[in-house]
Amino acid sequence: MATILVESVSKRYGTHLVLDNFSLRIEHGECFTLLGPSGCGKTVLLRLIAGFETPDSGSIRIGETVVAKADNGVHLPPERRGLGVVFQDYAVWPHLSVFDNVAYPLKLAGLPKQAVRDRVLESVALVNMTGLENRLPSELSGGQQQRVALARALVARPALLLLDEPLSNLDANLREEMRFEIKELQRKLDITVLYVTHDQEIALALSDRLAILDENGTLRQTGTPLEIFERPADLFVFSFMGVANLLPARGEGDACLVGRQSLPVQPGACPDGARRLAGFRPSDVRIDRENRDDTPCLRGTVRRASFLGPVMDYLVEVDGSTLRVSVDTHEALDRGRVFRDGEPCVLRFHNLHWFDAPDAAKAPPAGKSPLADVAAAKGAGA
Numbered sequence: 028m029a030t031i032l033v034e035s036v037s038k039r040y041g042t043h044l045v046l047d048n049f050s051l052r053i054e055h056g057e058c059f060t061l062l063g064p065s066g067c068g069k070t071v072l073l074r075l076i077a078g079f080e081t082p083d084s085g086s087i088r089i090g091e092t093v094v095a096k097a098d099n100g101v102h103l104p105p106e107r108r109g110l111g112v113v114f115q116d117y118a119v120w121p122h123l124s125v126f127d128n129v130a131y132p133l134k135l136a137g138l139p140k141q142a143v144r145d146r147v148l149e150s151v152a153l154v155n156m157t158g159l160e161n162r163l164p165s166e167l168s169g170g171q172q173q174r175v176a177l178a179r180a181l182v183a184r185p186a187l188l189l190l191d192e193p194l195s196n197l198d199a200n201l202r203e204e205m206r207f208e209i210k211e212l213q214r215k216l217d218i219t220v221l222y223v224t225h226d227q228e229i230a231l232a233l234s235d236r237l238a239i240l241d242e243n244g245t246l247r248q249t250g251t252p253l254e255i256f257e258r259p260a261d262l263f264v265f266s267f268m269g270v271a272n273l274l275p276a277r278g279e280g281d282a283c284l285v286g287r288q289s290l291p292v293q294p295g296a297c298p299d300g301a302r303r304l305a306g307f308r309p310s311d312v313r314i315d316r317e318n319r320d321d322t323p324c325l326r327g328t329v330r331r332a333s334f335l336g337p338v339m340d341y342l343v344e345v346d347g348s349t350l351r352v353s354v355d356t357h358e359a360l361d362r363g364r365v366f367r368d369g370e371p372c373v374l375r376f377h378n379l380h381w382f383d384a385p386d387a388a389k390a391p392p393a394g395k396s397p398l399a400d401v402a403a404a405k406g407a408g409a
């Protein structure tokens with residue numbers, strides 16, 4: 028059994044407190060992802076679990092074994108924790124063949140030659156590399172090299188596999204292929220996988236459950252991919268999990284106002300006097316030319332129309348806020364939802380998430396779209 032229990036762990040480098048009283052439980056047989064922005068402490072946590080670092084306080088258990096406990100100095104070395112690790116930059120050894128790379132941990136452990144051979148061939152087959160055992164890493168593609176690293180991590184038959192951004196150097200197609208393979212390996216071998224990444228798409232595709240960390244290393248939410256996506260615990264999680272539109276709204280009497288327009292909302296979402304943010308994804312909006320059936324909607328203007336292949340992507344201005352709206356291209360063509368820059372439109376919303384508006388002191392400067400803030404924070408990928 029490889030349940031992982033991290034209890035009240037803190038880790039500091041100099042004056043920088045990277046993890047503060049951090050707790051997490053990962054069940055046996057789960058594919059669990061730690062997702063958070065760059066520098067939030069994901070690798071540090073993985074290194075603590077693997078045994079390459081020691082916690083300043085708190086304890087870590089793998090299965091029934093306490094592998095680290097700060098207050099009585101317990102520290103099991105990595106090789107005795109029953110785990111395999113693949114680090115992004117811990118590539119394979121260039122001067123060793125595939126066979127020798129994979130065999131390395133077993134030779135280190137002093138296994139007899141025949142057992143080493145059997146296990147290496149088994150592990151190489153697991154990652155679909157049979158027949159390439161004599162190649163050098165320089166004769167392999169990037170994806171094949173990562174498979175060698177995976178085979179090496181699995182060769183000692185660990186109950187727990189730790190993966191730190193192992194796919195980030197691969198191109199998009201290969202990344203997709205490899206993440207399915209990792210998932211399949213995890214099921215086939217019935218092992219626990221802890222995967223660390225800042226890539227939301229990989230995390231959603233791969234995980235049974237995931238944990239979202241913010242930039243301070245604070246755990247914001249744990250849940251299944253669907254739970255996290257559909258019921259984000261807070262504004263950080265919502266904004267981090269994909270392109271986020273944020274529409275400032277205020278309650279006035281029974282109405283919820285966006286600028287001078289009234290936004291149709293469920294009762295209680297925007298009470299009288301409240302300042303709130305309505306959050307939604309580009310695909311949560313329906314865009315039309317006119318309000319055909321007189322149902323409540325917001326009126327806006329298309330400021331930028333982009334054709335992205337499968338979807339049409341629109342930037343729509345609504346009372347000073349800029350919103351991103353996407354429409355399936357076929358639907359746009361079939362239903363007359365192809366807009367040009369400057370055309371008026373009406374918007375209806377499928378799915379609004381409500382957040383308290385940040386303090387005035389922290390609010391974006393007047394005239395600046397909250398979307399712009401999110402996009403800037405997430406970089407070009409937003």
Ligand SMILES: Nc1ncnc2c1ncn2[C@@H]1O[C@H](COP(=O)(O)OP(=O)(O)OP(=O)(O)O)[C@@H](O)[C@H]1O
Binds near residue numbers: 065072225
């Ligand atoms: N050995 C170390 N000495 C000093 N500071 C460190 C050390 N290791 C990590 N840090 C600091 O701890 C913080 C967290 O680092 P960590 O490598 O865990 O980030 P990360 O979440 O893995 O980021 P990324 O997604 O970029 O890999 C960073 O500010 C980093 O500079």
Ligand SMILES: [Mg+2]
Binds near residue numbers: 071
């Ligand atoms: Mg890292």
